[in-house]
Amino acid sequence: MTARKMQLLMSKYGFSITIMLAELFIVFGLFLYLGQMAPIIWIILVILVSLATIVSIVNRSMNPESKVTWLLVAFVPVFGPLLYIMFGERRLSKKEMKQLKQLQSMVDREDNSRALRLELKEQDKSAYGVIKSLLSMDTNADVYNRTDTHFFPSGESMWRQMLEDLKKAEKFIFLEYYIIEEGLMWNSILKILEEKAAQGVEVKLLYDDIGCMATLPGDYTIHLRGRGIEAHKFNKVIPRLTVAYNNRDHRKIMIIDGQIAYTGGVNLADEYINHIERFGYWKDSGIRVDGSAVKAFTRLFLSTWYINRGEISDFDQYHLENQPKDGMGLCIPYSSGPKPIYRAQVGKTVYQNLINQATDYVYITTPYLIADYDLTESIKNAALRGVDVRIVTPCIPDKKVIQLVTRGAYPDLLSAGVRIYEYSPGFLHSKQMLVDGEAATVGTINFDYRSLLHHYENAVLLYRTQSIIDIERDFEEIFKVSQEIYPHTIKTSRYQSLIKEIVQLFAPML
Incomplete structure (x- = not known):
């Protein structure tokens, strides 16, 4: 040991x-x-x-x-x-139900959002349908224009820009992450957070207790508070049996002054910027949002913060006003999570609706491919309609058993005409989808039961934004260095097949 x-x-x-x-x-x-x-x-x-x-x-x-x-x-x-x-089933306490109702009553969509939606309905009914469905499931989500979006094809490129933006913070910095680990990436960010806290900038940090169980000391929040950072753990582990431990905070969000926000697959640890090597080259991605859409990120963070802390305050005190930008297209930040906090599987439904509306192509990257029957059928049906559906998964896994299950999904998808690739340089951790060169999602949501059913997640739905061009370019580069999988190249032993079937059977409850 x-x-x-x-x-x-x-x-x-x-x-x-x-x-x-x-x-x-x-x-x-x-x-x-x-x-x-x-x-x-x-x-x-x-x-x-x-x-x-x-x-x-x-x-x-x-x-x-x-x-x-x-x-x-x-x-x-x-x-x-x-x-x-x-x-088997999480039940909310009366206090939690009261807090949820109070938070929902504080979230009001802006008047200009209605105008944007009506305009979209006239121009593109398919896109309007996808967005309307999303807004009906996630009350915090909203439609924004006047927002600039910048896509990062790697963790290291996003980290460098994060540092520059953090140095310019004047009012507040909010961070919500699944994994934080001491090293070059986190220490460089922490140094700036300490400096900003000393200058009077409000710094709030929320990290998942189980996600950081093996990467941070148990008393790390005390250490951070001593440096002026208001830090708390999400779903703090205590000696009590509860289904809530299965619902982890898998989100990755950084918000600066309510003006700039970051999200994507990148946690705050050195493998995500390839400062250390664990599974070959770590391929990740993220997006920087600047402008009106950051309001949704701020509301989402504060909602999670308030529920976790058991206290409710007015959102307006956190400077939700921001400066609109000249970015093209529409930006819809959204979140997903377990029942009964969320009434529907938001992440899964967004993926499904985008796939069902596709006419030319659907490109997907995911580190794990353990989708349920409905989502699998949507992917297959798109390919059967003649849509060019391509899915990229890692060649080098971080969990070998999960790769067995992922590869177990290949034959069924290949038989329908779906093209499968494995990212040859190493571990592909990015979670993104591109549809017909017009719509894309970038965020934290994997194509597996944990992300789609159990975890708290977040993403951004992009429609005709400038960043979609960069996302398409990233997919082209990924395909170049990935190996396409064909039915005759899939080889598994009886032992591997048995392990795959057992894990697949119990995947929905794991």
Whole structure:
């Protein structure tokens, strides 16, 4: 065992996991004890609980794959129903429901958004339909023009511009990240944050506790607060069994003065800028938004911040006013997350609608390809309609088991005419889609169950913006250095096939 793993085991995280496992053993032990003391009552109770669990799963609103997985689990006596009760469905407390309603009442779309949408409806009904669907699912999302967007084809190029923008901050800096790790990238950013905090700039940082469990000390927020940075953990790990731990904050957002925002696949760690090498060349991407659309980023960050902190304040105090820019096209920042926080799978639906509306081509990059039946069928149907559908995944994986499942999806897609590529130089982590040279998405949302069903995510939908030209250029460069996969080149052993089938079966609940 490495020193880092031993340190993690002996930390508060190891302690919390130990307590949670003990809670599970106590619950199961009580059921077994009841079975010995009153076997008839125990049998009746097990049957009733199992039936109630099965009825609940069948009638619950969830995708078919998740139902099948949970039904299989529910048929395991005692263990299955208890597992579903504890982890199957997240329920909001009254306090959380009250906070959500309060936040939603504070988010009002601007008058000019209605004018933009009506104008788009006249010009392009397909694009209007995609955007209308998005706005109906995500109350924070809105349509913006007068916004400049700049696409970055690598983490290192985006990092350099981030540093320049951070140095110019005058009012506030907000950061929300899944992974932060000490090194060249984070230390260079932290130095500027400290300087700005000393100058009176408000600095708020939110990072995922589980995402940073192996990269930051458990008391790192205390260290940051001592430097003038208001830092907090998202879903802080405590010794308590809760389904909320499965809903991680996978977003990557940086906001400067409510004027400039960054998002994409890039976390704040050195592999993302290729300062260190882990899986060959780390291919990532991101986007810089400057202008009116940053208002949506600011609202999104503050909503997450308030819910995590258990406090609500007026958004207006955070200087939502910003200077519009002369950027062309429309920009729609949006977010996605688990039920019941979000009523629909926003990320999946946006992808599906864009694919369904495509007429010429759809290009996709994703590090993981574990899509559900509906999304897979949309991809296949687009190819069957004659759309040039291309998906690029990594050649060198960060998780070998997940690559097995990803490659397991190839034959079905290839049979429909979808073209599959693997990025030869290393690990491709960017999450982007380009459709017909007119619409694109850049963000944090992978084509897998975790991103589409369980995680808190975010992205930007772009329509006829200048940055789409750069995104198309990036895809052309990716295709040049990637190896196309053909049916006869796919080779897997029986052992690999077995592992793939097992992981695929339980993917919806992992």
